[in-house]
Amino acid sequence: MQLISCPWCGPREEVEFSYGGQAAVAYPEHPAALTDEQWARFVFFRDNPKGPFAERWVHAAGCRRWFTAVRDTRTHRFVSPSEVTS
Amino acid sequence: MADLPVPTLPWAHPLESRRARLEDVSAVRQELSAPVAAVDLRLDPAGAGPAAVAAVVGGPLPERPDTWTALPAGLALRLGPDEWLLTSSRARPEDWEFGVDEAALAHGGSAVDVSAQRTSLRLRGQRARDLLASCCALDLRPASFPRGRCAQTLLGQSAVLLVAHDTDDLQLFVRTSFAGYVADLLVDAAHDF
Ligand SMILES: [Zn+2]
Helix, strand or coil: CCEEEECCCEEEEHHHCEEEEECCCCCCCCHHHCCHHHHHHHHHCCCCCCCEEEEEEECCCCCCCEEEEEEECCCCEECCCCEECC | CCCCCCCCCCCCCCCHHHHHHHHHCCCCEEEECCCCEEEEEECCCCCCHHHHHHHHHCCCCCCCCCEEEEECCEEEEEEECCEEEEEECCCCHHHHHHHHHHHHHCCCCEEEECCCCEEEEEEECCCHHHHHHCCCCCCCCCCCCCCCEEEEEEECCEEEEEEEEECCEEEEEEEHHHHHHHHHHHHHHHHHC
């Protein structure tokens, strides 16, 4: 099974983690000013690159911390050291 | 109206009904640990907070990830960057929470009584690590999980907190509602020993 490196706990089994989707999706500054389509784009639309992808992960069965990691979607390999962010 | 005595339930370990089955396992001695007062402490590790709490609980808080330090009557376990679990077998839970919370509050932290959250099993014997390793993916060999280490991880399908007291002496904290599952899992796994 794949090991994922938690920035706090170190390498742990993949099953201890949950996926949180694309990282750095900014909340709209003026949500009320958006059209329905713009709001739907914020809520539902995500990048789907073939290659490195910055993602949110949570170490659910360990330290319960969220972190951002870059994973290559072609190989499932984590390509950068992950960072703890709150 | 006459004063009637207030009925109180005697405390029983959540695994009391499985005590005999656990004691039947000869390869690894599995003891039901007595209940302890426990608080979950959230606190900025960078400031003066940890030292202030240390003065109240009577021992230093662990600095490195996944390690524990001994307190006069309990353990201080590092659960996360800004989170510790502090136990005491002597203090009353409400006093333990109040004392730690008061110290933490002055530094922007907080402590919450979680005494009823987890129950505990102590595993002793040369095969204790083998038994845990049979349902856990962590490297539990003494060299990588020596005395002083702890870890939150999965045992089977249940989240547990493992504590290394010595080479052949480990403790397992588990959510009370998962304790029965974990005990059954260990008894079952011990058939292979
Ligand atoms: Zn972790």
